[in-house]
Amino acid sequence: IKILAIESSCDETAAAVVENGRSVKSNIISSQIELHKLYGGVVPEIASRKHIEKINYVIREALNEAGETLDSIDAVAVTYGPGLVGALLVGVAEAKAIAFAKNKPLVGVHHIEGHICANYIEHHELEPPFLCLVVSGGHTHLVDVKDYGVYEIIGRTRDDAAGEAFDKVARSIGLGYPGGPKIEALAREGNKEAIKFPRAKVDDAPNDFSFSGLKSSVLNYLNKCEMKGEEVNRADVAASFQEAVVDVLSTHGVEAAKNLGYRKLAIAGGVASNGAFREKIQTRCREAGIAFYHPSPILCTDNAAMIGAAGYYEYMNGARSGWDLNAVPGLKIGQR
Ligand code: ATP
Ligand code: MG
Ligand code: FE
Numbered sequence: 561i562k563i564l565a566i567e568s569s570c571d572e573t574a575a576a577v578v579e580n581g582r583s584v585k586s587n588i589i590s591s592q593i594e595l596h597k598l599y600g601g602v603v604p605e606i607a608s609r610k611h612i613e614k615i616n617y618v619i620r621e622a623l624n625e626a627g628e629t630l631d632s633i634d635a636v637a638v639t640y641g642p643g644l645v646g647a648l649l650v651g652v653a654e655a656k657a658i659a660f661a662k663n664k665p666l667v668g669v670h671h672i673e674g675h676i677c678a679n680y681i682e683h684h685e686l687e688p689p690f691l692c693l694v695v696s697g698g699h700t701h702l703v704d705v706k707d708y709g710v711y712e713i714i715g716r717t718r719d720d721a722a723g724e725a726f727d728k729v730a731r732s733i734g735l736g737y738p739g740g741p742k743i744e745a746l747a748r749e750g751n752k753e754a755i756k757f758p759r760a761k762v763d764d765a766p767n768d769f770s771f772s773g774l775k776s777s778v779l780n781y782l783n784k785c786e787m788k789g790e791e792v793n794r795a796d797v798a799a800s801f802q803e804a805v806v807d808v809l810s811t812h813g814v815e816a817a818k819n820l821g822y823r824k825l826a827i828a829g830g831v832a833s834n835g836a837f838r839e840k841i842q843t844r845c846r847e848a849g850i851a852f853y854h855p856s857p858i859l860c861t862d863n864a865a866m867i868g869a870a871g872y873y874e875y876m877n878g879a880r881s882g883w884d885l886n887a888v889p890g891l892k893i894g895q896r
Contacts, residue, residue, distance in 0.1 A: 561875065562626075564633045564658070565868030566619065568651035569643025569671045570697070571595075571602045572861070573614035577626035577633065578868025581876075582680050585626035587858070587865040590614045593738065600737050601727070608646035615654050622864070630662050637871025640668040640881075641891025642698070648887035656883060667871045668881040671862075672699055672893055673711060675828040677873065678855040678866035686853050691822040693813040695837075696829030697723035697738075700769050700809075702816050703893065705826075708873040711894045715767025715816060722805055722831045725771040729778050729801050733794045743798045744834050750795030752803035755781060759808050767816050774804055802836055810841040817850050826853040833857035 562585070567574040571592040577585040592610045596602045623629060638655035641648060652668075659666035676692045688708060694701040700722045702715035720728070723740055730739025735746065757777050762768040778801055785792045809831075817825045825845055831837060838854055845852035859866060888895075 561634045561872060562628060562632070563868045563871050563875065564619070564622065564628075564630075564636050565669075565864040565871055566615070566636070566638040566651045566655050567671070567674070567862060567864040567867045568611045568615065568647050569639045569641070570647060570862055571607050572863065573611045573618050574862065574864035575615075575618040575622035576864035576868050577622050577628050578865055578872060581677070581869045581872030582684055584681055584865045584868070585628065586622045587863055588618045588621040588625065589863050590618050597737050600731060602644070604644045604646055607644060608650060611647055611650035615650055619654070630658060633664065635665040635667055635871070635875050637667040637669050637867055637874070639671045639674060639867050640885055641670065641888035643671055643889060645887050645889045648889065652885055652887050656885060660883065665875065666881045666885060667874050667879055668885050669867045669870045669874060670891055670893060670895075672696070672701070673709075674866040674870040676703060676705060676711070676826070677869035678828055678859040678863070679826045679853050680869050681859060681865060682855060683853050686824070686826070689822070690824035690826055690853070691817045691820065692826045692828055693809065694829045695722040695809060695827065695831035697721060697727070699829065700771070701893070702767050702813065704820070709877045709879070713893055714820070715765070715769065715812070717769040717771060718762055719770055719772035720775060722769070722771060722809060723829065725775050725805060726831065728775055732779055732782060733792070733797055740830060740834065743802055744836065746795050747799040747802045747836065750793065750797070750799030752799040754793065754796035755800040757800055757804040759804055759811075766819070767812065769808065769812060771805065774801070802834070806834070806837045806840050809837060810844050813841060814844040814848050814850065818848055822850065824851045824853065828855065828860065830861045833860035
């Protein structure tokens with residue numbers, strides 16, 4: 561089964577052709593980062609307009625590279641939530657038009673379920689059940705992947721998402737958007753032991769996360785330096801902040817897997833491309849005797865190959881969307 565997958569939930573316009581959920585024939589991503597950088601974050605109206613300009617181009621590229629046509633694919637999968645409504649609508653309308661014109665099945669896909677399924681692409685041996693720590697720009701979830709297409713959230717952030725914390729702290733030390741990769745690069749030049757930032761726990765909820773205290777702690781540190789007239793070592797701030805996030809994510813993720821008796825732990829989402837995070841959680845998993853899985857960096861951040869992977873399992877489960885498929889900005893995991 562060959563699926564044409566489309567993703568436009570935020571600021572990447574992407575299309576891919578994926579065969580049987582695990583084999584990527586093409587994966588085209590047109591990022592709008594350079595455009596949104598000017599504003600320090602994603603501007604929804606600009607994102608929607610840019611998707612309109614790029615969507616036909618990325619689909620044509622994806623088909624060409626895969627050696628396929630709109631006639632030779634078996635189904636069309638598209639992200640329909642969560643995300644920016646105007647951005648989502650571009651992909652959804654495009655997917656409906658193609659599926660209708662070519663008489664192909666249409667499958668709506670949940671963006672975060674897509675992030676999780678990115679793990680199937682490079683780990684052909686990975687099968688549910690497993691635990692997945694989703695760490696993206698808008699979500700920090702511990703997800704029990706019970707079966708293909710069957711998900712249960714067992715832990716979540718109470719405030720900021722991990723990626724959001726990276727972006728906000730990056731802004732506060734004068735690094736641009738998106739913050740994650742910039743913090744990671746600057747952190748390499750800093751000392752991660754230099755500043756003691758807090759590792760937050762949520763009382764009576766060991767699977768939940770909280771990052772707003774850490775963010776405030778970084779801001780307080782910067783203010784204190786300013787009041788004392790001290791020069792801030794930004795590399796030390798970046799390294800110490802990153803270490804705090806990575807430590808909390810790794811500790812909680814592995815503890816949850818141990819407590820629930822999982823032998824497999826996967827990570828997903830943009831923050832999962834962070835090298836320091838991957839190294840630490842991998843080490844903790846090894847110590848605990850838990851198999852560890854992660855997608856390549858290009859499959860961690862937004863892409864359509866992951867939507868093709870998730871779409872395939874939805875398709876095999878019999879899921880079909882109607883011509884009334886709509887964008888659902890606040891779509892919940894497991895919701896249909
Ligand atoms: P969501 O998937 O929750 O809807 P999103 O699609 O905007 O949100 P992703 O594309 O999964 O998020 O990831 C983007 C986030 O990942 C941003 O917050 C970014 O700062 C963060 N990120 C990307 N690369 C890195 C990195 N190397 N280190 C840390 N964070 C990173
Ligand atoms: Mg993005
Ligand atoms: Fe995402």
